[in-house]
Amino acid sequence: AQSVTQPDIHITVSEGASLELRCNYSYGATPYLFWYVQSPGQGLQLLLKYFSGDTLVQGIKGFEAEFKRSQSSFNLRKPSVHWSDAAEYFCAVGNNAGNMLTFGGGTRLMVKP
Amino acid sequence: NAGVTQTPKFRVLKTGQSMTLLCAQDMNHEYMYWYRQDPGMGLRLIHYSVGEGTTAKGEVPDGYNVSRLKKQNFLLGLESAAPSQTSVYFCASSTPLAEQETQYFGPGTRLLVL
Numbered sequence: 001a002q003s004v005t006q007p008d009i010h011i012t013v014s015e016g017a018s019l020e021l022r023c024n025y026s027y028g029a030t031p032y033l034f035w036y037v038q039s040p041g042q043g044l045q046l047l048l049k050y051f052s053g054d055t056l057v058q059g060i061k062g063f064e065a066e067f068k069r070s071q072s073s074f075n076l077r078k079p080s081v082h083w084s085d086a087a088e089y090f091c092a093v094g095n096n097a098g099n100m101l102t103f104g105g106g107t108r109l110m111v112k113p
Numbered sequence: 114n115a116g117v118t119q120t121p122k123f124r125v126l127k128t129g130q131s132m133t134l135l136c137a138q139d140m141n142h143e144y145m146y147w148y149r150q151d152p153g154m155g156l157r158l159i160h161y162s163v164g165e166g167t168t169a170k171g172e173v174p175d176g177y178n179v180s181r182l183k184k185q186n187f188l189l190g191l192e193s194a195a196p197s198q199t200s201v202y203f204c205a206s207s208t209p210l211a212e213q214e215t216q217y218f219g220p221g222t223r224l225l226v227l
Binding site: 004006012034042044046051054090098100101103104105106 | 117136146148153154155156157158161162171172188203216218219220
């Protein structure tokens with residue numbers, strides 16, 4: 001069975017600082033990987049996705065993520081965080097049958113002025 | 114193009130009451146999903162459907178039923194609500210993930226069972 005672990009439940013960074021959110025997955029084949037963001041009281045918005053090819057993926061709002069097969073990781077990064085990035089971030093893995101996403105528990109990001 | 118919509122946005126039930134949550138999508142997607150979100154647990158799949166008239170169990174199906182009578186609608190039913198079903202429920206739709214698309218999520222339904 002597939003699974004996703006986000007080791008950090010809460011992270012606080014200063015505005016303008018760099019950010020890295022960790023995601024580790026377990027899946028038997030080449031995974032489909034996703035990062036979503038959820039603002040308070042809102043639904044989920046896709047930040048970026050990896051299906052194949054270049055292991056460094058660019059997304060919206062200046063985010064990027066790198067797929068590392070040897071480490072079973074798909075960490076999310078941003079070079080300079082803005083106050084509007086404060087939200088909850090979810091990593092997810094999709095199975096190759098194309099019909100199921102498994103989500104991590106989420107990382108809540110707080111941004112200090 | 115409204116995307117994925119959910120009705121109602123918020124509901125309070127008493128233990129033992131029943132209700133149906135409605136999800137509608139206008140993107141002609143084959144696949145539809147119901148998730149529940151609880152603090153610290155991310156989203157967990159309740160049931161899903163890969164086409165009109167078909168449904169399947171996800172990770173946490175107990176206490177829920179679903180129906181997909183029309184391609185654009187996916188209903189989630191609670192026959193006898195329990196406090197453990199207090200949660201935020203999200204519907205999503207997609208083409209098959211193998212087509213390198215993602216799931217599109219509705220705004221959520223907040224359910225409180227007393």
